Amino acid sequence: MKQRLFTPGPTPIPEEVLSALSRPIIHHRQADFKEIFRRTCTELKYLFQTKEDVVTLTASGTGAMEAAVVNLLSSGDSAIYVDGGKFGERWGHILKQYSVTPIPIKVEWGSVLEAETVRETVLKHPKAKAVFLTHSESSTGTAIDLKRISETVNNSSKALIVVDGISSIGALEVQMDAWGIDVLITGSQKGLMIPPGLSFIAFSQRAREAARTSRLPKFYFDLERAWETVKEMQTPWTPAISLIVGLDVALQMIRQEGLQDIWIRHDRLAHAVREGSAALGLETFSKSPSNSVTALLMPQGIDGEALRSQLRKKHGIIVAGGQDHLKGKVIRIAHLGHVDNLDIIAVVAALGMAVEECVGGSDPAASLSARSGTGFDPGAGVKAALRELSKPVRHRFELEYSYQ
Numbered sequence: 001m002k003q004r005l006f007t008p009g010p011t012p013i014p015e016e017v018l019s020a021l022s023r024p025i026i027h028h029r030q031a032d033f034k035e036i037f038r039r040t041c042t043e044l045k046y047l048f049q050t051k052e053d054v055v056t057l058t059a060s061g062t063g064a065m066e067a068a069v070v071n072l073l074s075s076g077d078s079a080i081y082v083d084g085g086k087f088g089e090r091w092g093h094i095l096k097q098y099s100v101t102p103i104p105i106k107v108e109w110g111s112v113l114e115a116e117t118v119r120e121t122v123l124k125h126p127k128a129k130a131v132f133l134t135h136s137e138s139s140t141g142t143a144i145d146l147k148r149i150s151e152t153v154n155n156s157s158k159a160l161i162v163v164d165g166i167s168s169i170g171a172l173e174v175q176m177d178a179w180g181i182d183v184l185i186t187g188s189q190k191g192l193m194i195p196p197g198l199s200f201i202a203f204s205q206r207a208r209e210a211a212r213t214s215r216l217p218k219f220y221f222d223l224e225r226a227w228e229t230v231k232e233m234q235t236p237w238t239p240a241i242s243l244i245v246g247l248d249v250a251l252q253m254i255r256q257e258g259l260q261d262i263w264i265r266h267d268r269l270a271h272a273v274r275e276g277s278a279a280l281g282l283e284t285f286s287k288s289p290s291n292s293v294t295a296l297l298m299p300q301g302i303d304g305e306a307l308r309s310q311l312r313k314k315h316g317i318i319v320a321g322g323q324d325h326l327k328g329k330v331i332r333i334a335h336l337g338h339v340d341n342l343d344i345i346a347v348v349a350a351l352g353m354a355v356e357e358c359v360g361g362s363d364p365a366a367s368l369s370a371r372s373g374t375g376f377d378p379g380a381g382v383k384a385a386l387r388e389l390s391k392p393v394r395h396r397f398e399l400e401y402s403y404q
């Protein structure tokens with residue numbers, strides 16, 4: 001059966017990238033690699049919207065999260081982090097592991113992070129060295145208003161702003177320099193459309209200064225080495241050469257489409273998934289939904305794991321499940337990276353069929369059909385999604401840097 005991947009990492013890989021990945025290996029200390037690496041370094045600046053170097057690490061996204069912590073802080077420091085899901089929680093785990101006192105801002109999963117709460121917390125903890133944020137919390141499908149929150153932190157404290165942009169970069173608007181972000185991170189298997197194995201991290205000048213005095217132990221993730229070697233278009237260690245060759249192609253595709261149009265596309269696809277699902281009686285879990293992944297709340301009587309299994313076995317559609325207390329209660333559909341209008345129609349169509357197959361003639365069908373008026377219509381989602389997909393552009397974006 002044909003498989004279609006709609007998970008918040010890994011995401012589908014374009015054929016152009018797949019064929020680049022299968023090229024014969026080259027040596028990373030040679031001129032041909034340096035040329036490819038040079039191009040990726042430039043294009044990553046465009047993607048991050050920064051003038052600073054973006055370091056490529058051979059590690060999954062969590063490696064870059066750890067790199068942020070060990071390069072900024074010293075043992076005994078304290079740092080604020082937002083805990084509103086699995087990935088926000090991870091910041092707390094890393095901080096604790098390195099004897100940094102974590103100060104959590106607890107946000108109920110799927111709820112909105114208020115800028116005022118962030119302001120109060122940074123004012124209450126003036127010694128906190130940094131604020132660790134998750135732009136798009138993939139476990140709940142929730143986005144924060146990153147521009148506003150960064151502004152709030154910068155206006156009320158000197159704390160560095162560290163952003164996990166792993167499921168947002170290449171999908172949601174992020175402008176590192178213009179928004180005053182100090183550390184920005186992403187991974188390869190999300191908006192970047194290449195397989196897992198690489199992560200990317202950029203430091204502002206202010207963060208570079210903090211790195212000079214940071215005393216936490218580090219070797220592989222010591223960014224000073226990376227900033228030194230990048231001048232020669234090199235990495236300190238053997239990089240995942242083939243992934244960087246694939247990255248080069250993916251970044252050219254991103255440049256060709258243009259960041260603003262990519263953000264518009266993700267906005268359109270996300271709305272189509274949410275509206276399509278709503279027409280099937282499935283509500284979006286988050287009160288501040290992310291444009292890269294939608295968590296859908298399961299109605300009474302539908303088990304999320306059973307629905308996922310039906311989607312996979314009957315329709316070849318792979319979506320993610322809920323984590324921790326959301327297991328079985330939500331399913332998560334990613335619309336992230338190499339995804340277009342017709343992919344969305346496919347996933348919404350399959351969702352309609354799978355819901356009907358799952359509920360059969362039982363009670364949930366009655367409650368679903370009550371919501372949709374007359375009997376459950378598995379095609380209602382597709383109709384609603386098509387309507388969304390043909391709507392005019394909701395919001396246009398201005399870029400700080402174009403790097404022509």
Ligand SMILES: *Cc1c(COP(=O)(O)O)cnc(C)c1O
Pocket residue numbers: 008009060061062063087134136137138164165166167187196
């Ligand atoms: C995927 C993801 C991560 C973790 O990345 P790994 O590549 O699995 O280490 C962290 N944060 C967010 C928001 C993610 O979506």
